[in-house]
Amino acid sequence: MKICTNCRNVSNDDNMNFCPLCGAPLAALQPAPQPEVNQFYAEENYPKPSLGLKITGMALSITGFSFLLLGFFYTLIGPMEEGVAFGMAFAFSLLFLPLCIVGMVLSNKCQNAGDNSAFSRLGKIFGLIGIIIAAVSMFIGFVSLAAI
Numbered sequence: 001m002k003i004c005t006n007c008r009n010v011s012n013d014d015n016m017n018f019c020p021l022c023g024a025p026l027a028a029l030q031p032a033p034q035p036e037v038n039q040f041y042a043e044e045n046y047p048k049p050s051l052g053l054k055i056t057g058m059a060l061s062i063t064g065f066s067f068l069l070l071g072f073f074y075t076l077i078g079p080m081e082e083g084v085a086f087g088m089a090f091a092f093s094l095l096f097l098p099l100c101i102v103g104m105v106l107s108n109k110c111q112n113a114g115d116n117s118a119f120s121r122l123g124k125i126f127g128l129i130g131i132i133i134a135a136v137s138m139f140i141g142f143v144s145l146a147a148i
């Protein structure tokens with residue numbers, strides 16, 4: 001493609017040297033710069049997760065973690081209190097393990113979408129620790145049951 005240096009008329013015929021409209025010399029037309037495709041997809045198709053989603057993920061993980069930690073201590077003292085507190089440990093794990101799992105999944109989703117905030121990082125860490133605490137509680141619980 002060529003463009004007229006005088007009237008800016010664009011010609012598709014590259015063999016033409018002079019403008020058919022005004023007769024001025026034609027110059028080679030540089031192709032328009034292409035938009036950055038990767039940047040387009042990053043900005044438009046994968047929007048950053050909302051603050052609400054990040055805080056929800058972190059809040060679920062920390063809430064689940066807190067109660068699972070409480071349940072863990074019940075598990076430790078459980079056998080001394082005739083199995084009552086011990087049963088509580090299982091109830092805690094069943095009720096609050098899902099919070100940690102959902103919190104961790106949400107936080108992980110935020111991170112995968114390009115978020116690197118403290119909310120997502122804490123949500124993932126507390127969710128993971130909560131899941132480990134629940135697993136240890138269950139393990140101690142089963143060992144204690146088998147020992148009875």
Ligand SMILES: [Zn+2]
Pocket residue numbers: 004005006007008009019020021022023024
């Ligand atoms: Zn011209």
